[in-house]
Amino acid sequence: MKKTVFIFGALVLALLTLFKLSKYSFVSGNTSIEFILAAIAIIFFVIGVMINRKVLHKNKTSGKEIDHKKIKQLGLSKREYEVLCEIALGLSNKEIADKLFVSESTIKTHVSNILVKLDAKRRTQAIQIAKELKIIPF
Amino acid sequence: MKKTVFIFGALVLALLTLFKLSKYSFVSGNTSIEFILAAIAIIFFVIGVMINRKVLHKNKTSGKEIDHKKIKQLGLSKREYEVLCEIALGLSNKEIADKLFVSESTIKTHVSNILVKLDAKRRTQAIQIAKELKIIPF
DNA sequence: TAAGATTTCATACTTTAGTATGAGTAGTTT
DNA sequence: AAACTACTCATACTAAAGTATGAAATCTTA
Numbered sequence: 001m002k003k004t005v006f007i008f009g010a011l012v013l014a015l016l017t018l019f020k021l022s023k024y025s026f027v028s029g030n031t032s033i034e035f036i037l038a039a040i041a042i043i044f045f046v047i048g049v050m051i052n053r054k055v056l057h058k059n060k061t062s063g064k065e066i067d068h069k070k071i072k073q074l075g076l077s078k079r080e081y082e083v084l085c086e087i088a089l090g091l092s093n094k095e096i097a098d099k100l101f102v103s104e105s106t107i108k109t110h111v112s113n114i115l116v117k118l119d120a121k122r123r124t125q126a127i128q129i130a131k132e133l134k135i136i137p138f
Numbered sequence: 139m140k141k142t143v144f145i146f147g148a149l150v151l152a153l154l155t156l157f158k159l160s161k162y163s164f165v166s167g168n169t170s171i172e173f174i175l176a177a178i179a180i181i182f183f184v185i186g187v188m189i190n191r192k193v194l195h196k197n198k199t200s201g202k203e204i205d206h207k208k209i210k211q212l213g214l215s216k217r218e219y220e221v222l223c224e225i226a227l228g229l230s231n232k233e234i235a236d237k238l239f240v241s242e243s244t245i246k247t248h249v250s251n252i253l254v255k256l257d258a259k260r261r262t263q264a265i266q267i268a269k270e271l272k273i274i275p276f
Numbered sequence: 277t278a279a280g281a282t283t284t285c286a287t288a289c290t291t292t293a294g295t296a297t298g299a300g301t302a303g304t305t306t
Numbered sequence: 307a308a309a310c311t312a313c314t315c316a317t318a319c320t321a322a323a324g325t326a327t328g329a330a331a332t333c334t335t336a
Binding site: 215216217218240241243244247248260 | 311312313314315316317322
């Protein structure tokens with residue numbers, strides 16, 4: 001955000017300078033008017049691109065950001081959320097167990113708790129619900 | 139695409155007109171130079187916004203549109219693709235069978251074929267792979 | 277410190293998922 | 307017509323997923 005302020009500030013300054021330059025050149029007649037016009041055109045073109053990127057970037061990230069509040073509301077613990085993410089990656093209970101260095105029965109316990117908290121009957125349904133609730137990155 | 143051509147064409151024409159106007163006003167001294175500068179600034183600002191929107195719009199839609207070619211490349215049949223979508227919705231084999239008015243064993247056959255064609259070990263992995271291949275809407 | 281939550285694990289069980297095999301039907305293409 | 311593909315179904319089996327219960331260790335919080 002600080003970067004944005006600096007960049008836009010610099011652009012505004014450059015603009016004002018160009019406006020003053022245009023008047024001086026209008027009086028002196030040295031600098032060509034086309035150069036001033038081109039410079040202003042380029043600067044505002046860049047500003048347009050940047051503003052648009054900022055706006056669309058927010059829409060993009062907001063659609064992908066994780067709703068951490070909802071995770072707590074559901075009562076999902078750290079470990080359970082970890083397991084949920086691995087499920088969404090398509091791993092089996094055994095694979096998750098190996099990845100997190102615990103036994104398969106531990107994962108089964110976590111999965112059962114996850115299904116209850118997400119009100120899902122299967123792990124595939126849990127994935128779908130988690131996506132709708134925006135608590136997993138997809 | 140046609141709209142884009144028309145809009146950009148109109149913008150270019152407006153620009154050229156402004157450039158000529160700037161020269162006339164330069165001679166006659168009637169129109170203020172600030173007006174010309176402001177007009178060019180606005181026009182290029184709009185152009186910048188529009189171009190950026192076009193570019194980002196392509197990235198956005200391409201990230202959501204289904205790659206029908208890849209479905210054929212994988213050899214997935216109509217029915218298999220239907221089943222794949224239902225799997226992604228979190229339905230069980232029995233639920234899919236009831237929804238499509240066929241027996242559960244039929245669904246099992248389809249699922250097995252899907253897993254082979256997607257090179258997946260489980261249905262959850264099939265969902266993940268299908269998402270990466272952009273053949274299911276998510 | 278006591279209460280509560282989290283994480284871990286096991287055992288036994290039921291259910292669902294997935295594989296392998298074979299086979300019948302319908303539609304399409306050669 | 308014969309070959310091919312897609313869709314259907316069944317049976318029998320193995321593997322994975324999920325449930326229920328109990329229990330122990332750790333960690334946090336009142």
